[in-house]
Amino acid sequence: MARTFVYTFTAAVLAICTAIFAMSPSGVADGASPPGLPVPGPPGVLHIPVPGVNALELRDSYEDPRGPDRVHAAIDIMAPTGTPVLAVDAGVIVKLFDSKPGGLTIYQFNPAGELAYYYAHLDRYADALQEGDRVEPGQLIGYVGASGNADPTAPHLHFAIFRLGPEKRWWEGTPLNPYPLFQPPETIKQ
Numbered sequence: 251m252a253r254t255f256v257y258t259f260t261a262a263v264l265a266i267c268t269a270i271f272a273m274s275p276s277g278v279a280d281g282a283s284p285p286g287l288p289v290p291g292p293p294g295v296l297h298i299p300v301p302g303v304n305a306l307e308l309r310d311s312y313e314d315p316r317g318p319d320r321v322h323a324a325i326d327i328m329a330p331t332g333t334p335v336l337a338v339d340a341g342v343i344v345k346l347f348d349s350k351p352g353g354l355t356i357y358q359f360n361p362a363g364e365l366a367y368y369y370a371h372l373d374r375y376a377d378a379l380q381e382g383d384r385v386e387p388g389q390l391i392g393y394v395g396a397s398g399n400a401d402p403t404a405p406h407l408h409f410a411i412f413r414l415g416p417e418k419r420w421w422e423g424t425p426l427n428p429y430p431l432f433q434p435p436e437t438i439k440q
């Protein structure tokens with residue numbers, strides 16, 4: 251009798267847990283990241299910003315050391331100077347900035363305004379690109395180069411993602427690894 255009760259009770263709890271889990275596809279509340287996944291949304295959601303590059307050819311250099319106490323916190327996509335750079339997502343171009351390390355750079359916010367996409371070492375911007383422009387995934391925004399502190403013999407796109415703080419400052423945020431977001435979902439080990 252007691253044992254039957256325990257089984258029934260356990261089954262009821264499991265059913266409730268399953269129901270709760272099913273209500274939210276990712277099993278977490280909206281706006282929160284499940285452990286192990288760096289940003290909201292499924293992997294493979296971002297458009298690869300350099301045409302002709304396959305997701306499986308990308309190298310995850312996010313954790314590569316840059317000096318004694320820093321990591322790269324971005325990925326590099328090698329490509330000849332003048333190769334088109336495409337928007338990885340929809341959103342708004344918030345800043346076109348020329349910096350010493352990054353050279354010609356673009357800061358784009360995602361549609362929800364919670365992430366900033368950072369494209370650096372550009373050779374030039376797409377014609378007529380302006381701050382405030384709305385872009386679509388795959389839209390031409392610039393061209394690969396070696397501006398800033400990039401090795402002139404190794405032009406590449408340096409691409410980073412920052413989760414924006416409450417003030418939504420384009421220059422301030424918490425870096426996230428872009429690499430998994432370019433991979434097809436079936437290649438991600440959960």
Ligand SMILES: [Zn+2]
Pocket residue numbers: 322324325326407408409
């Ligand atoms: Zn880089």
